[in-house]
Amino acid sequence: MSETSCVLHVWPSEWGLQSLDPTCLAAIMYMQLSVPGKFQVAESCDPDMSPNGHLPFLTYGHLVYASLPSIVSFVISLSKARTPGVKNIDASLSASQRSQSVAWWSHVEENLGDFVSHMFFGVDANFWGLTRPTLASLMPIPQRYYVPGRIRESYRRRLETCGLWCLPEAEQERKSPFAKTEKKRDDHVGTFTRAFEREKVMEKARAILDLYARLLDGKKFLFDAHPTSFDVYLAAHILLLANPPFPGSVLQTLLLEKYPSLVDHARRVQSEVERTPPYGHAPAPPKPSVLSLFSFRRSVSKEVKPSSPDDLRFRHMRWAWIALALGAAAYNIMQFSKSIVIVRIDEDEGDEDGDAYKEGTDIETEDEGQD
Amino acid sequence: MASALTLPAPLKKAFSLFPLQTYPPVSFAVRFPLVKPTLWIAPPRKSSTSLLSTDVECLKWQAFIAIRGLVDVAVRWDISPEGALGGRLPTLHVPNAGSEGLLLPAEDIPSWVDNQSTSGVDTLDGYKDERAKDESHAWVSLLEGVVHAALTLSGSTPSPFDTFIHWDGNKGRPFEALLNPPPAPLTGFNSFLPAFGANISLSALQPQYTEAISALSERLGEDTWFLGSANPTFLDALLFAYLHCILHSGDVTRLEVTRRTNLVAWERRVRTKVEAAFCVAPRR
Numbered sequence: 001m002s003e004t005s006c007v008l009h010v011w012p013s014e015w016g017l018q019s020l021d022p023t024c025l026a027a028i029m030y031m032q033l034s035v036p037g038k039f040q041v042a043e044s045c046d047p048d049m050s051p052n053g054h055l056p057f058l059t060y061g062h063l064v065y066a067s068l069p070s071i072v073s074f075v076i077s078l079s080k081a082r083t084p085g086v087k088n089i090d091a092s093l094s095a096s097q098r099s100q101s102v103a104w105w106s107h108v109e110e111n112l113g114d115f116v117s118h119m120f121f122g123v124d125a126n127f128w129g130l131t132r133p134t135l136a137s138l139m140p141i142p143q144r145y146y147v148p149g150r151i152r153e154s155y156r157r158r159l160e161t162c163g164l165w166c167l168p169e170a171e172q173e174r175k176s177p178f179a180k181t182e183k184k185r186d187d188h189v190g191t192f193t194r195a196f197e198r199e200k201v202m203e204k205a206r207a208i209l210d211l212y213a214r215l216l217d218g219k220k221f222l223f224d225a226h227p228t229s230f231d232v233y234l235a236a237h238i239l240l241l242a243n244p245p246f247p248g249s250v251l252q253t254l255l256l257e258k259y260p261s262l263v264d265h266a267r268r269v270q271s272e273v274e275r276t277p278p279y280g281h282a283p284a285p286p287k288p289s290v291l292s293l294f295s296f297r298r299s300v301s302k303e304v305k306p307s308s309p310d311d312l313r314f315r316h317m318r319w320a321w322i323a324l325a326l327g328a329a330a331y332n333i334m335q336f337s338k339s340i341v342i343v344r345i346d347e348d349e350g351d352e353d354g355d356a357y358k359e360g361t362d363i364e365t366e367d368e369g370q371d
Numbered sequence: 372m373a374s375a376l377t378l379p380a381p382l383k384k385a386f387s388l389f390p391l392q393t394y395p396p397v398s399f400a401v402r403f404p405l406v407k408p409t410l411w412i413a414p415p416r417k418s419s420t421s422l423l424s425t426d427v428e429c430l431k432w433q434a435f436i437a438i439r440g441l442v443d444v445a446v447r448w449d450i451s452p453e454g455a456l457g458g459r460l461p462t463l464h465v466p467n468a469g470s471e472g473l474l475l476p477a478e479d480i481p482s483w484v485d486n487q488s489t490s491g492v493d494t495l496d497g498y499k500d501e502r503a504k505d506e507s508h509a510w511v512s513l514l515e516g517v518v519h520a521a522l523t524l525s526g527s528t529p530s531p532f533d534t535f536i537h538w539d540g541n542k543g544r545p546f547e548a549l550l551n552p553p554p555a556p557l558t559g560f561n562s563f564l565p566a567f568g569a570n571i572s573l574s575a576l577q578p579q580y581t582e583a584i585s586a587l588s589e590r591l592g593e594d595t596w597f598l599g600s601a602n603p604t605f606l607d608a609l610l611f612a613y614l615h616c617i618l619h620s621g622d623v624t625r626l627e628v629t630r631r632t633n634l635v636a637w638e639r640r641v642r643t644k645v646e647a648a649f650c651v652a653p654r655r
Contacts, residue, residue, distance in 0.1 A: 023552070046561060053555025053570040069579050099586035103509035106583070110512045113551040143561055150560050157547040211505050 006035070007282045010056045012043040012138050015244045020134065022116050023068045026236035027056040029273045030089075030229055034075045037277035038085045045139045072229055090228050097223050101230045104215070108230075111208045112237045118164040118201070119241060119251055121152045129247035164201060198250065205251055209259050216261055220268065227269050235269035238262050403652040405472045407445050409464045410436070411455055414448040416619065422446050422649045423615060423642070427522070429461040431612035432480055437648035438603035438641065439484050445652035481605070497604040507598060507606045510590070513583055514613050520549045521580040522613065524573040525621035573623060581627055588631035611645065614638040
């Protein structure tokens, strides 16, 4: 498998981690463990390049694999075909463990994934204080103003269904010019709803994190002596909850203080990954930008193509056609304007250069004379 | 105060032209008199052969009631979802001594079933041990995530006329809330057009769905009940509901399940048990 042909497109790296999105981070770590040193990573801010509209996606020659489960099954198929340099990190699992791993993967995707989206997009303070500035700094000019908001909107329905959207506490933290008067009015009712909502989210988070802590149960890795794909997936989510500097960090403090076993597991996976050979960076595709639309002037002046006799003839005929068209148009206009001249009142013998007022009075006197 | 203000005489005469007439209350005949506990469900496929609902939510609660050992529960399907508690079917209508009956939303059905059965409170909810109970959460999220999304995508979309005239369907979770990460808009994130549609298709979900079904089949093995529980649990009811609906859905999703003989056999065995527990609500 040649190195240049396998490229993984992901969101760029941030906060000491290889990517700012949990699935992308998991994809990079998985590839580093399964295909060490034989793939490249292209950092991209354009999820529309992917077939399913989301990053990560993997291009292998002419083939494209979007979504992390497809990437994992592709790597497993490569390892089954005994491609050199590819190893299946799930190979040592029994069939029963593999089926449990599928179920737990789905659980992390649904539940812990919701908490990660809640921290990045659900809490107002975090979105306006961390996520949006980070995404905007990575994106080109027109996209940075509307794409982070669009991405946030796409998460809204899901987070609202789980009750993890925009907590009332976060809305109060935003400063407004009328902050003093507003606070005095809303404090009594607001405090209780805020505390209640926050407590509900904390309760949910505690239940989920307890589950994973019980599953880990003091072992080094979840199923085996070395990390499997599920270890990588869980670690990616935990790292993205632990590392970024969130302004509204209640969930982060809960994770770091009460669940050190999960954080240790994530760091262990990270150190395993760091032991593998580093990956290369593919040249990033040119960023789409509105300014590129306005470069047609530059491209015309740069045109120094060697012209063949056919090209010259074509150019001459084109100019001849334009000249003929303009000439015909001018002739028609003159004819039309001449016909206008003929229709004018011929009492004045066509005296166009005469004074208009005089002409008018002349016409009037002539008209009166006729009446 | 009232005596200080009196209605002037001309107004009184004017009002007397429009007297208030009170009619006696209309007694309406109850279509289905409440004799036994009645479950309001979405209509079954063919009521002559089977009383199992076409909707996964309703079927899951039907299965739960049946596998916990209750019998002689009536079903009716003439009530639209807007008439049920919380705007969603199923709802349980239980006869209550003295009043018209007690209406229970779907979330309260387990506690009612626990009251009916004679066994005591079970902290493990019928699972083998704590580990199995934790694992059941994972299987529930697998079923309600990828499998549910594949089932929704495989169903034929009704024509606009159908949705207008006929029964609209139980409004479950909106489509964008089914998967994580939520599907990207069809127009893309970067385009200047407002976001529209969802970039999701059954072929995109197919690998994950296949993996989920093979994991389910592997984990079930030859056990009587899922996860090796001695008695049926909520997870069994959920699994039965999804398997039954998939076996009556489009070809692509159905074939995945029919390839696994242990799933088909298990579904058939549980189906006979579930169907035996229900009867049609007696009409007046």
